[in-house]
Amino acid sequence: MKCVSKYSLMALLLITATVCRAGEIPVKKGPVNGIFYQPWQADLSLTRTDWERRMAGLRQDGLDTLYLQWLRHGEIDFLNARLKTGQPFIQVLLDAADSQGIGIYMGLFSDPGFFDALNLTTRELDGYLLKLREKNLQLAKEFQARYGGHPAFRGWYLPEEIDDLNWQSAPRRKILEYHMHHQGDALKSLGCEKPVAFSTFFSGALTPEEFAQFCRQLLEGSDHFLLVQDGLGGRMDIATTRRYHASLRRIVGKQDRLCWIVELFDDELPGPAFSGKAIEPLQLNQRLAIVHKEFKGKRLVLFSLRYWLDKKDRLSQHYRRRFQNPVREEPAKPTHDH
Incomplete structure (x- = not known):
């Protein structure tokens, strides 16, 4: 069943305007198409103009997809939140994105205690995942009823990040596969079939080959697509990351549903505590x-918007110069000693 709403007419009316904008401000595509955004309560102080400016900047970067990491984070409800100006946050975000031809994957419920729950027994974890699915589905229903027909709504994102340590046993993998597949079926039952994305990361608990086999297993039996974090923000070294990347390319057959996340931060704190700092432009070159x-375009995603726009859009400006409009250096002229 197709979704038909007031937004369908809006989409048609905006087509001409969008094409005109594209003609007036040609955008050169770089290697990356998408970026993550984690909303925090402080972001509600931003205005519609702020978001329009941000989306225009992303468009100039050649990006056309934004992954909203969550609609609800613990008790913080962004679906029903309002900006300080009184406007609905999600409405403003969707409208600003659509004005630039950017689509948004909507993240659902993010439980801050998710990784603590992985210490539960397999039976207890199964019950926990059931409750998590119920919260995700309820949140999706609320969003669908209000914004499901919005032209900027491109798909769903499941916020639970899958690691390589806590899902190694066969019983745990079985409940994980059911959890992921069942959510996809439940979201389709809402009436609008949209793609579903989720992410995973490696810490060295599995070898590159074992991790790639795990990812292939996660993709089997569903039409989800998987975003793999590069691990470099969490102190993984480049040589190791290259091995994981190579194994994923070789072993995961469904290449069109396997994507790569480039982390734009370094963790400044030792141990489990986290304090992210935006990487330097040279590090962006190295990570890309x-x-x-094969992973260029829609299969390459940045994490995240907060670091991308850090320090006067430093990474964004560097990306435009280095990857969108590369300047070819002239060879040095020979000199003659006298």
């Missing part, structure tokens, strides 16, 4: 150099 040409 890892990625095989």
Whole structure:
């Protein structure tokens, strides 16, 4: 069943305007198409103009997809939140994105205690995942009823990040596969079939080959697509990341549903505590150099918007100069000693 709403007419009316904008401000595509955004309560102080400016900047970067990591984070409800100006946050975000031809994957419920729950017994974890699915579905229903027909709504994102340590046993993998597949079926039952994305990361608990087999198993039996974090923000070294990337390319057959996340941060704190700092432009060059040409475009995603726009859009500006409009250096003229 197709979704038909007031937004269908809006989409038609905006087509001409969008094409005109594209003609007036040609955008050169770089290797990356998408970026993650984690909303925090402080972001509600931003205005519609702020978001329109941000989306225009992303468009100039050649990005056309934004992954909203969550609609609800613990008790913080962004679906029903309002900006300080009184406007609905999600409405403003969707409208600003659509004005630039950017689509949004909507993240659902993010439980801050998710990784603590992985210490439960397999039976207890199964019950926990059931409750998590119920919260996700309820949140999706609320979003669908209000914004399901919005032209900027591109798909769903499941916020639970799958690691390589806590799902190694056969019983745990079985409940994980059911959890992921069942959510996809439940979201389709809402009436609008949209793609479903989720992410995973490696810490060295599995070898590159074992991790790639795990990812292939996660994709089997569903039409989800998987975003793999590069691990470099969490102190993984480049040589190791290259090995994981190579194994994923070789072993995961469903290449069109396997994507790569380039982390734009470094963790400044030792141990489990986290404090992210935006990487330097040279590090961005190094992290993008890892990625095989097959992963360019829609299969390459940045994490995250907060670091991308850090320090006067430093990474964004560097990306435009280095990857969208590369300047070819002239060879040095020979000099003659006298």
